[in-house]
Amino acid sequence: MTKLILGIETSCDDTSVALVDQRGNVAAIETVSQYEIHSEFGGVYPELASRAHLEAILPVIKKVMTTAQVTPSDLRAIGVTRGPGLMGSLLVGLSTAQALGMAWDVPTYGVNHLRGHIRSVDLEEKRLSYPALVLLVSGGHTLLAFLQDQNSYELLGTTRDDSVGECYDKVARTLGLGMPGGPAIDRMAAAGTSRIKFPRPMIKSGYEFSFSGLKSSVARYVETHAEFDVNDVAAAFVDACLDVLSTKVLRAIENKQPATLAVVGGVAASPQVRARMQMITDEAGISLCLPPQKWATDNAAMIAMASWDYIEQGLETDLEPKPNLRLGEA
Ligand code: KG4
Numbered sequence: 001m002t003k004l005i006l007g008i009e010t011s012c013d014d015t016s017v018a019l020v021d022q023r024g025n026v027a028a029i030e031t032v033s034q035y036e037i038h039s040e041f042g043g044v045y046p047e048l049a050s051r052a053h054l055e056a057i058l059p060v061i062k063k064v065m066t067t068a069q070v071t072p073s074d075l076r077a078i079g080v081t082r083g084p085g086l087m088g089s090l091l092v093g094l095s096t097a098q099a100l101g102m103a104w105d106v107p108t109y110g111v112n113h114l115r116g117h118i119r120s121v122d123l124e125e126k127r128l129s130y131p132a133l134v135l136l137v138s139g140g141h142t143l144l145a146f147l148q149d150q151n152s153y154e155l156l157g158t159t160r161d162d163s164v165g166e167c168y169d170k171v172a173r174t175l176g177l178g179m180p181g182g183p184a185i186d187r188m189a190a191a192g193t194s195r196i197k198f199p200r201p202m203i204k205s206g207y208e209f210s211f212s213g214l215k216s217s218v219a220r221y222v223e224t225h226a227e228f229d230v231n232d233v234a235a236a237f238v239d240a241c242l243d244v245l246s247t248k249v250l251r252a253i254e255n256k257q258p259a260t261l262a263v264v265g266g267v268a269a270s271p272q273v274r275a276r277m278q279m280i281t282d283e284a285g286i287s288l289c290l291p292p293q294k295w296a297t298d299n300a301a302m303i304a305m306a307s308w309d310y311i312e313q314g315l316e317t318d319l320e321p322k323p324n325l326r327l328g329e330a
């Protein structure tokens with residue numbers, strides 16, 4: 001039987017476990033989301049997140065192994081997220097992985113969640129080629145990076161305040177759309193027209209981002225327009241985000257001359273983001289690689305995929321939780 005990696009992801013509010021082979025085929029995956037637990041707090045409540053991971057993790061691992069009819073002897077390794085993320089949540093995944101690795105005599109690797117998002121584009125099919133420009137847009141991060149090859153990361157810019165995903169979630173709350181905010185905004189925006197002009201913060205120069213002004217601007221508009229149209233506000237908000245993201249991406253394409261643009265992270269699940277990125281890469285004459293939509297948001301398949309790099313490239317890592325682990329660190 002082909003050897004598999006058991007991937008474990010518990011960095012935030014999803015308990016996800018997957019089995020992935022060296023070519024990126026996903027033999028089984030199971031993800032338990034905690035949306036319902038956190039929705040009343042309007043954000044992830046760390047103490048409840050780690051408790052929920054603790055309850056879910058072993059049954060989820062058992063289910064994935066049973067579904068794929070896999071035993072520990074079929075495993076090449078276990079790969080588990082060690083950061084960035086919430087300390088308590090990371091610890092549940094790491095200690096479970098460490099215990100199983102010892103009991104099963106299987107090597108266990110601590111994986112950088114951001115590397116996982118980047119490697120999500122190679123799930124099911126090899127897509128990424130170098131040099132690559134990477135736009136990572138998730139709930140925890142918004143960053144633009146240039147990768148000369150798979151191990152040389154140049155961080156071009158990041159956000160000074162909110163991430164794009166956070167901004168989608170907060171605007172969704174302002175519009176009364178609940179959690180998860182991203183998909184709800186997508187649906188409303190698809191039905192609206194972007195006739196309202198929201199600001200495009202920091203669009204004029206550089207690679208740094210800022211989204212909190214845009215978020216406040218949407219909140220102010222809603223407060224001062226009693227009869228506002230939810231679809232139009234969502235469409236105008238998405239348009240402002242996309243103008244900022246695409247302007248910075250085009251600037252980086254011009255300056256860094258990458259062969260590929262990879263757009264990853266939860267917000268890369270948005271049809272509007274995918275369409276706009278397709279448009280600008282077509283214009284620039286470079287290829288676009290996107291993870292299949294279901295692998296854009298946090299999942300263990302991308303962590304297992306990234307774990308193969310640690311084996312193939314002999315990357316040094318350990319099982320210490322690193323809540324602030326940065327891009328480019330193993
Ligand atoms: O990558 P991810 O699952 O978790 C982090 O690593 O942070 O990203 C979560 C973020 C959330 O803010 C969520 O609203 C956003 O991704 N998101 C979306 C969509 N699905 C998830 N944003 C826009 N459109 C979507 N379909």
Ligand code: ZN
Nearest residue numbers: 113117138298
């Ligand atoms: Zn993530």
